[in-house]
Amino acid sequence: MKVGILGGGQLGRMLLQAAANYTVETFVLERDNNCPAAHLCHHFVQGDITDYNTVYQFGKQVDALTIEIEAVNVAALEQLEAEGVQIYPSPNAIKTIKNKIIQKEFYRQHQIPTAPFVITNILNEVFQHTHFLPAVHKIGEGGYDGRGVQIIRNEKEIEQGFNDPAVLEKMITIDKEIAIIVARNQHGETAVYPPAEMIFDQVLNILEYQITPARINRDLLWKAEAIAIKVVQELNSAGLFAIEFLIDKQQEIWVNETAPRVHNSGHHTIEASYCSQYDMLWRIILGYPLGNTKLICPSAMINILGEPGYNGTPIYQGLQDTLKTEQAFVHLYGKHSTKPGRKMGHVTLLAKEEGELIYQAHKIKQKLKVIA
Amino acid sequence: MKVGILGGGQLGRMLLQAAANYTVETFVLERDNNCPAAHLCHHFVQGDITDYNTVYQFGKQVDALTIEIEAVNVAALEQLEAEGVQIYPSPNAIKTIKNKIIQKEFYRQHQIPTAPFVITNILNEVFQHTHFLPAVHKIGEGGYDGRGVQIIRNEKEIEQGFNDPAVLEKMITIDKEIAIIVARNQHGETAVYPPAEMIFDQVLNILEYQITPARINRDLLWKAEAIAIKVVQELNSAGLFAIEFLIDKQQEIWVNETAPRVHNSGHHTIEASYCSQYDMLWRIILGYPLGNTKLICPSAMINILGEPGYNGTPIYQGLQDTLKTEQAFVHLYGKHSTKPGRKMGHVTLLAKEEGELIYQAHKIKQKLKVIA
Numbered sequence: 001m002k003v004g005i006l007g008g009g010q011l012g013r014m015l016l017q018a019a020a021n022y023t024v025e026t027f028v029l030e031r032d033n034n035c036p037a038a039h040l041c042h043h044f045v046q047g048d049i050t051d052y053n054t055v056y057q058f059g060k061q062v063d064a065l066t067i068e069i070e071a072v073n074v075a076a077l078e079q080l081e082a083e084g085v086q087i088y089p090s091p092n093a094i095k096t097i098k099n100k101i102i103q104k105e106f107y108r109q110h111q112i113p114t115a116p117f118v119i120t121n122i123l124n125e126v127f128q129h130t131h132f133l134p135a136v137h138k139i140g141e142g143g144y145d146g147r148g149v150q151i152i153r154n155e156k157e158i159e160q161g162f163n164d165p166a167v168l169e170k171m172i173t174i175d176k177e178i179a180i181i182v183a184r185n186q187h188g189e190t191a192v193y194p195p196a197e198m199i200f201d202q203v204l205n206i207l208e209y210q211i212t213p214a215r216i217n218r219d220l221l222w223k224a225e226a227i228a229i230k231v232v233q234e235l236n237s238a239g240l241f242a243i244e245f246l247i248d249k250q251q252e253i254w255v256n257e258t259a260p261r262v263h264n265s266g267h268h269t270i271e272a273s274y275c276s277q278y279d280m281l282w283r284i285i286l287g288y289p290l291g292n293t294k295l296i297c298p299s300a301m302i303n304i305l306g307e308p309g310y311n312g313t314p315i316y317q318g319l320q321d322t323l324k325t326e327q328a329f330v331h332l333y334g335k336h337s338t339k340p341g342r343k344m345g346h347v348t349l350l351a352k353e354e355g356e357l358i359y360q361a362h363k364i365k366q367k368l369k370v371i372a
Numbered sequence: 373m374k375v376g377i378l379g380g381g382q383l384g385r386m387l388l389q390a391a392a393n394y395t396v397e398t399f400v401l402e403r404d405n406n407c408p409a410a411h412l413c414h415h416f417v418q419g420d421i422t423d424y425n426t427v428y429q430f431g432k433q434v435d436a437l438t439i440e441i442e443a444v445n446v447a448a449l450e451q452l453e454a455e456g457v458q459i460y461p462s463p464n465a466i467k468t469i470k471n472k473i474i475q476k477e478f479y480r481q482h483q484i485p486t487a488p489f490v491i492t493n494i495l496n497e498v499f500q501h502t503h504f505l506p507a508v509h510k511i512g513e514g515g516y517d518g519r520g521v522q523i524i525r526n527e528k529e530i531e532q533g534f535n536d537p538a539v540l541e542k543m544i545t546i547d548k549e550i551a552i553i554v555a556r557n558q559h560g561e562t563a564v565y566p567p568a569e570m571i572f573d574q575v576l577n578i579l580e581y582q583i584t585p586a587r588i589n590r591d592l593l594w595k596a597e598a599i600a601i602k603v604v605q606e607l608n609s610a611g612l613f614a615i616e617f618l619i620d621k622q623q624e625i626w627v628n629e630t631a632p633r634v635h636n637s638g639h640h641t642i643e644a645s646y647c648s649q650y651d652m653l654w655r656i657i658l659g660y661p662l663g664n665t666k667l668i669c670p671s672a673m674i675n676i677l678g679e680p681g682y683n684g685t686p687i688y689q690g691l692q693d694t695l696k697t698e699q700a701f702v703h704l705y706g707k708h709s710t711k712p713g714r715k716m717g718h719v720t721l722l723a724k725e726e727g728e729l730i731y732q733a734h735k736i737k738q739k740l741k742v743i744a
Binding site: 013014016017020021022023026039040041042274283288289291292294296297314316319320323324326327329330331332334350 | 385386388389392393394395398411412413414646655660661663664666668669691692695696698699701702703704706722
C-alpha cells in the first residue's frame with residue numbers, strides 16, 4: 001500500500017519510524033527537504049502542503065493520505081477523496097477542526113461541553129463583549145503551538161487581540177489540563193488511550209511536561225472518555241484524534257480543542273503503551289485491527305524546546321547527563337536549526353511512582369537545554 | 373556525525389529506526405536497492421559490501437562505520453581504520469569472528485570454554501577424526517543462519533561435510549541455548565543484557581522463538597555473563613556483540629559463537645529493555661553513555677520465517693489475528709520476496725508470566741505463516 005503524509009516534521013518522523021514495522025510504501029510532502037521526516041520515507045516530494053495542485057498531484061500517486069499538521073489544502077483533499085483516495089482524517093473533519101470558529105460551533109452544535117464563546121470578525125467587536133473578560137482570543141485559522149492565542153484580561157488588553165475572524169472564549173480558571181487520544185477505524189470502532197495530564201510553561205504557553213495517567217478521579221475520567229469518544233464519533237471520520245480538555249476549579253470539564261492527527265500529547269505512547277499512537281494510525285490506514293491502548297508503565301514526557309535567545313545550529317546541552325538517566329528515552333528530531341520555543345525533541349520517562357516521574361522530569365527540564 | 377552501515381537487511385532497518393531518535397546522518401551500502409533498510413537512511417549507495425573499492429569509497433564519506441553482517445570486505449575496513457574512520461566493531465574483531473576457524477582458535481587461545489574441535493582443510497581429513505563423531509562441521513567462511521553448518525553423526529554421514537577449510541566440533545548434548553548481548557564503548561566500559569533463551573527449529577536449524585530472561589540458575593548466569601564479558605574484552609573492540617552459548621546436560625557452559633553486531637537474539641530489546649540493542653550501538657558510535665540494559669518486562673520473540681514450499685511476493689497469513697494479540701509487537705521487514713526459512717519479520721511478546729509467554733508464542737507460531 002502507498003501512503004502519503006502531508007508535512008514532514010517530528011510527527012511525520014515518528015510515524016515513519018513506526019511505519020517500518022509494516023510493509024507500507026511511504027511518501028512525504030513538505031517544503032523543507034531537510035525536514036525531520038525527509039530521509040525516512042520511500043519517496044520525498046518537496047512542495048507546499050497548502051497549495052491545491054501540489055497536494056492534488058502528490059495525492060494522486062498514493063492509496064491513502066494522512067496529515068501531521070492541519071494547515072493543509074483541504075479542497076485538494078476533498079477532490080482526492082471524491083476520486084477514491086482514502087484520507088485520514090476525512091477532509092471534512094480537518095475542515096471542522098482547522099478553523100477554530102467552525103470547531104467551536106461544532107462543539108456547540110453537538111452539545112459537547114466547551115467554554116462559552118462569541119465570534120469576533122474584527123478586533124473592535126471584542127469591545128462589545130467586555131462582560132466576557134477575562135477571555136482567550138483565538139484566531140480562526142493559522143494558529144499553532146500557542147501562536148494565534150492571546151489572553152485578554154481586561155479592556156486595556158483588547159488591543160493585543162486579533163483583527164481577523166477569531167473566537168473570544170471565556171477564560172476557564174484551570175485546575176488541570178488533560179488530553180485523551182482516540183483512534184477510530186473504518187468500521188467506526190474506537191480505542192481510547194488513558195488521559196495524559198499536561199503541565200504548561202506559563203511564559204511560552206507551550207507544554208512543559210506531562211504525566212500519564214492523569215491524576216483525576218474515576219468519575220471525571222469516565223466523563224472525559226465519554227466526551228472524547230463523542231467528539232470523534234460526531235466528526236464521523238476514521239483516524240487518530242487528540243482531544244484536549246480543561247478541568248476547572250469546580251471540576252467541570254470542557255473540551256479545549258481537538259487535533260485530528262498524531263499529537264504531542266501521545267509521544268509517550270511509543271514506550272509507555274503496547275500500541276503507540278503512531279502504530280495505531282498505521283493500523284487504521286492499513287486496515288489492521290485497532291491496537292492495545294493500555295499502559296505498560298506510567299510515564300512522563302518532557303518536550304525539549306529551543307532556549308530563549310538562541311537561533312541557529314542546535315547544541316544539546318546536558319544531553320550526556322540526560323542519556324544517563326536510567327529510565328529515560330531520548331528523541332531528538334534532527335532539526336537543522338533551533339529557535340526560542342521550537343520543539344527540538346522530547347524525553348519519555350517510565351516509572352511506577354508518580355513522585356519519581358515528577359522528580360526526574362524536573363531534573364531533565366533543568367539540565368537539558370537547546371542552545372546554538 | 374556521518375555513519376555508514378554495511379548491509380541493508382532487517383538489522384540495518386531496525387538500526388535506522390533507532391537512529392531517528394538522534395541527529396546522525398546515515399548511509400547504507402547494499403547490493404539490493406529494494407532491501408529493508410534502503411529507504412530509511414539519508415544516503416543509500418548500491419554496491420557490494422564484499423568488494424574492496426566499493427567499501428573503501430563508501431567509507432571515505434563517513435566518520436564512522438558499522439556492519440549488520442560479517443561478510444564484508446575487511447581489508448577495506450582496515451585501510452579505512454588506518455585513515456581515521458571509526459569502525460564498530462574493529463576490523464580485527466570482524467576478522468577473528470567471520471572465519472569460524474580463527475574464531476575457535478581465539479576462544480582456545482584465551483581459555484574461553486568452547487566445544488573441543490579440530491580443523492579440517494578438506495573433507496577427507498574428517499576420516500582421521502572419527503573419534504570426534506557425532507560432531508558438527510562448520511565451514512570456515514560464508515556460513516549464515518544455519519547454512520554452512522552440517523551435523524555428522526557417524527562415518528556414513530561424513531560425505532555431507534565440507535570440502536573447504538572447516539571446524540569439526542564435538543557435538544554437545546544440548547540442554548539449553550542462550551545468548552548474551554554485551555556492549556562495549558570506546559573507553560572499554562561494558563554493559564550486559566540479561567540472557568535470552570533460544571528454542572530452535574530442528575528442521576531448519578533456525579531460531580523458533582526465544583524467551584528473556586533465560587531460565588537458568590544464578591551460578592550459571594554469573595558464569596555466562598563473566599564469559600561473555602571476557603569474550604568482548606579479549607576481542608578488544610568497541611561495539612555490540614552477541615555471545616551464543618550452549619549449556620550441556622551436565623550444566624557445563626560453552627561458547628558456541630559470537631556475532632560482532634546487533635543480533636537476532638536482541639530483537640526483543642526494542643520493547644522489553646530500557647535501551648534496545650540498536651539504541652545501544654548508536655550510543656557507542658555517537659560517544660553517548662551506555663544505556664540501561666534492564667528489562668522493562670519479560671518477553672518472548674518469535675521469528676516470522678518464510679514457509680517451506682513458497683517463493684515470491686509474501687502474503688502474511690494470520691497477520692490480522694496476530695495483530696489482535698494484546699501484548700504483541702509485530703515487525704515486518706518489508707522484504708519483496710519470501711523463500712523457505714527466510715526471516716521476514718518477528719513478533720515480540722511482553723508478559724510477566726513465563727507460561728503466558730510460551731503459550732502466546734506457540735499460538736503466534738501456529739497462526740502466522742508467510743506464504744506466496
